[in-house]
Amino acid sequence: MTTVAITRLGSRADGVAEDGLVVPGALPGETVRVEPEEPDGKAGKGPRRARLVDVVASSPERIAPFCPVFGACGGCAVQHLAPAPYAAWKRGLVVAALSRAGIAAPVADLVDAHGAGRRRIALHLRRIDGEARAGFMAARSHALVPIEACPITVPALHRAPAVARALGGPLGGGAKPLDVLVTATEGGLDVDLRGHGPASDRARQALVRLAGDLDLARLALHGDIVVERRAPVLTAGAAALVTPPGGFLQATASGEEVLGALVVAAVGKARRVADLFSGSGAFSLRLAASASVHAVEGDGAALAALDRAARGTPGLRGVATERRDLFRRPLLAPELDRFDAVVFDPPRAGAEAVAARLAASKVPVVVGVSCDAATFARDAALLAAGGYRLEGVTPVDQFRHSPHVELVGVFRRPPVRGRRSAA
Known part of the structure; x- marks a missing residue:
């Protein structure tokens, strides 16, 4: 374990010391206690990195993150920096x-x-300890960080992890990893399930029932529409637009x-x-x-x-x-x-x-x-x-x-x- 001074914020929102050491979670002007990590890449190539253990001297620009999984989840990188320096960075x-x-x-x-938040969320569904869990991957890892809701999304998407867990049931409950893309539209939630491959007629019928129980607008499997209960409309200028399942x-x-x-x-x-x-x-x-x-x-x-x-x-x-x-x-x-x-x-x-x-x-x-x-x-x-x-x-x-x-x-x-x- 060692103590270093952070001089700048890197392009990935990591703190960087004068000698180039990368410390995720640290901010410029801070003195931090760190534990070195193994270098990235083949043959030890890549930037030298360290895990933040403790902030010895905190930056006045540091603020409290609002998400309980910030730092573990790989989604957000910089909730801990005040708005003005964040915008300048x-x-x-x-x-x-x-x-x-x-x-x-x-x-x-x-x-x-x-605005009101992200209108789309891409969740990963995995079975962990016998239970279906939905969430994001940890930073620089394939480990799942389960979540109950993502606070940077629009309110309509706060139930997306529960929706993902329910829809995974007929497809193995996460035994085979699934990706669940959920979009908030004017017609309701639009969901595209990916990673399972073709589903049996029985599984598709179960998905249709779940789409009704969950009040989804549309449900698709690898872009193939399973059921459309309402048009998942989005407004684009003066037009009413219905994008393809999982479309950009x-x-x-x-x-x-x-x-x-x-x-x-x-x-x-x-x-x-x-x-x-x-x-x-x-x-x-x-x-x-x-x-x-x-x-x-x-x-x-x-x-x-x-x-x-x-x-x-x-x-x-x-x-x-x-x-x-x-x-x-x-x-x-x-x-x-x-x-x-x-x-x-x-x-x-x-x-x-x-x-x-x-x-x-x-x-x-x-x-x-x-x-x-x-x-x-x-x-x-x-x-x-x-x-x-x-x-x-x-x-x-x-x-x-x-x-x-x-x-x-x-x-x-x-x-x-x-x-x-x-x-």
Whole structure:
């Protein structure tokens, strides 16, 4: 056991000492007593880590965590830091990522988009000591931390662990590990069970009965709908959207509203907009209120949901959909040049191929939405090399208490004489 001084908060919300020692749960300015751990990775590679034993001298920025399993559960990483330094740290993650990529751009203050809480929860169901337990994995571990409710979710999801335990019954009660994805919708809880494989007719009938007893809106098994008692509707702009079971969804309703407003404001008066990696249309359905939208996505079920929502919403300018693997077949520059603005919102891996094509295009306005500051910065560097200027970045915190930060960046190409401006 040893005593160390913590100098900074790392990108994963771990305290870091001057010599690089990583101490989860410690804060800058603290003196802590720690117990060294074995190095991560093969052949002892990876950062040196230590377990926090005791805080000898506490930071004035330390606050009491509100969750009883904080520190054990691997979900939240930073409930113990006061709001102001927390916001500065999270904004700093974006600033640092851009700096490493050689990108100079204004970064706005962090926008809090937690709202009423997370509207989706992904639980793991396991049998432990003969009982079905639902919860999250411990940090850096496959050990389950059972929970009764997650306090950072919307109230409708507080019963999700009990729902997961009940639904696991006909599927072995956790003897075979299950993942249970639960989403709060306007129609009620939407549940997708994963990990079991095909279920017998008897098990499916039992699940149908349980869906009624639990008053679920919809229940699916690996995306295959077992029963839909009510439509699991979500509001996207003026549209009523029903996403596929387990389909992508922004973490909070407030987060989607904030991101959508930033995207709509950035494209301005653009009349023709491409929405790349559109998913089920969180942005397309908002953009279509004032522009003709071409939505491109590789997931056919997501595009079908978008198309149904667009057709059922009066007053939209029109949404065309195209199923396309944008990683393998990004739109070419001539295809992009017919748009006044392009929006891209890729998975965490980023949109490197798309950014390279955009860099060669003449699109006046490009709006990048990302959940990973590092891959966004990499893609921004490609756009900058192609002549775009990153006008500004707004970090959005819909993953409160985690190291993840969403962001929206607006790129503009200097206007070319004779070409219509999109803004």
